[in-house]
Amino acid sequence: MKIVDARVIVTCPGRNLVTLKIETDEGIYGIGDATLNGRELAVVAYLEEHVAPALIGRDPSSIEDIWQFFYRGAYWRRGPVTMSAIGAVDMALWDIMGKAAGMPLYKLLGGKSRERVMVYGHATGHDIEGCLEEVARHVEQGYRAVRVQCGIPGIASTYGVAKKAGERYEPADSSLPSENVWSTSKYLNHVPKLFQAVRERFGDDLHVLHDVHHRLTPIEAARLGKEVEPYHLFWLEDCVPAENQSAFRMIRQHTTTPLAVGEVFNSIHDCRELIESQSIDYIRATLTHAGGITHVRRIAALAELYHVRTGFHGPTDLSPVCMGAALHFDTWVPNFGIQEHMPHSEETEAVFPHAYRFEDGHFTPGEVPGHGVDIDEAMAAKYPYKRASLPVNRLEDGTLWHW
Ligand code: CS2
Numbered sequence: 457m458k459i460v461d462a463r464v465i466v467t468c469p470g471r472n473l474v475t476l477k478i479e480t481d482e483g484i485y486g487i488g489d490a491t492l493n494g495r496e497l498a499v500v501a502y503l504e505e506h507v508a509p510a511l512i513g514r515d516p517s518s519i520e521d522i523w524q525f526f527y528r529g530a531y532w533r534r535g536p537v538t539m540s541a542i543g544a545v546d547m548a549l550w551d552i553m554g555k556a557a558g559m560p561l562y563k564l565l566g567g568k569s570r571e572r573v574m575v576y577g578h579a580t581g582h583d584i585e586g587c588l589e590e591v592a593r594h595v596e597q598g599y600r601a602v603r604v605q606c607g608i609p610g611i612a613s614t615y616g617v618a619k620k621a622g623e624r625y626e627p628a629d630s631s632l633p634s635e636n637v638w639s640t641s642k643y644l645n646h647v648p649k650l651f652q653a654v655r656e657r658f659g660d661d662l663h664v665l666h667d668v669h670h671r672l673t674p675i676e677a678a679r680l681g682k683e684v685e686p687y688h689l690f691w692l693e694d695c696v697p698a699e700n701q702s703a704f705r706m707i708r709q710h711t712t713t714p715l716a717v718g719e720v721f722n723s724i725h726d727c728r729e730l731i732e733s734q735s736i737d738y739i740r741a742t743l744t745h746a747g748g749i750t751h752v753r754r755i756a757a758l759a760e761l762y763h764v765r766t767g768f769h770g771p772t773d774l775s776p777v778c779m780g781a782a783l784h785f786d787t788w789v790p791n792f793g794i795q796e797h798m799p800h801s802e803e804t805e806a807v808f809p810h811a812y813r814f815e816d817g818h819f820t821p822g823e824v825p826g827h828g829v830d831i832d833e834a835m836a837a838k839y840p841y842k843r844a845s846l847p848v849n850r851l852e853d854g855t856l857w858h859w
């Protein structure tokens with residue numbers, strides 16, 4: 457089998473999504489997600505100029521060699537743009553090989569380690585009461601795990617809180633970055649009250665998660681971890697920016713609240729120290745941004761040695777293609793923890809027909825050969841690209857802070 461075509465499809469059914477489609481001389485094609493939120497066209501240019509032409513004529517079953525060709529061969533290693541481009545190629549090749557073998561992707565990876573994949577949904581509210589209503593709505597829908605993000609008294613808007621109750625949270629909400637204001641002290645004073653209320657109302661069984669979105673310093677994160685210990689969170693996510701991996705050792709010494717990190721990582725080198733020092737509990741890499749299945753399974757294998765489980769990033773800014781591939785990976789990977797799930801818009805679901813299904817707080821990837829996600833190109837063409845940027849964050853005195 458030979459690759460005869462590789463094309464990039466950009467569509468915006470509510471938000472920008474980038475798909476790489478690789479076609480072979482045997483009529484089998486595969487697709488991969490290449491979406492990098494707020495930087496979509498950078499990956500499109502990388503793929504169109506440097507990757508697609510070099511794929512033509514290659515054997516799609518040489519997945520490992522093609523991975524090494526674009527990683528080692530580029531000389532310029534790592535980085536979100538490069539690794540998203542490689543991730544899309546890799547996902548599409550695994551899709552092709554699944555279709556060629558007539559097997560769902562999880563079987564190619566090594567078969568089922570579990571019957572279904574537990575996911576967590578997102579509950580958001582402007583105040584604690586609003587959050588509790590949203591958690592209740594998720595529990596009614598069958599979710600066993602819910603991430604809870606709440607407005608902070610005295611701060612106009614914050615990460616993770618939808619504009620209106622029940623609406624989907626969409627951070628990339630303006631053409632150029634909008635500006636938010638942040639106060640660490642107001643946040644730290646409020647959050648423990650939120651989780652106390654969640655436990656009082658929903659009891660002990662519900663898995664409860666929270667995303668700090670990189671906004672604290674290590675000692676502040678240690679305080680938060682300690683103060684929410686009585687509410688036994690499933691995890692506290694991205695409590696500090698993780699460029700400084702050794703900072704987590706200190707947080708770890710102060711709290712038993714489980715820690716999750718990794719949605720902005722793009723290689724095993726970004727998390728090696730965190731994993732080897734046993735400073736985290738969940739690794740949140742994504743198949744798109746961390747070089748595809750071929751690379752993320754190396755991360756998962758390293759993590760397994762240190763009791764670290766997977767908890768993959770699954771926001772709406774990754775397309776259903778990434779979600780489908782991730783669900784196959786989750787079905788196979790021995791050290792699975794949980795999978796994030798943010799429902800895509802109806803338009804997005806229609807552009808990307810898929811075999812995966814939600815039932816009772818869990819997903820199954822389906823039995824369709826490959827990753828089970830397709831693209832309706834005619835429908836995709838109805839939604840042209842629109843520039844959209846993530847916000848920035850400033851402290852109350854104007855200092856630019858982590859968003
Ligand atoms: C988030 C994301 O899902 C999460 O945990 O942190 O919503 C993140 O803000 C976006 O993916 C950024 O593109």
Ligand code: MG
Nearest residue numbers: 667693694719
């Ligand atoms: Mg996050």
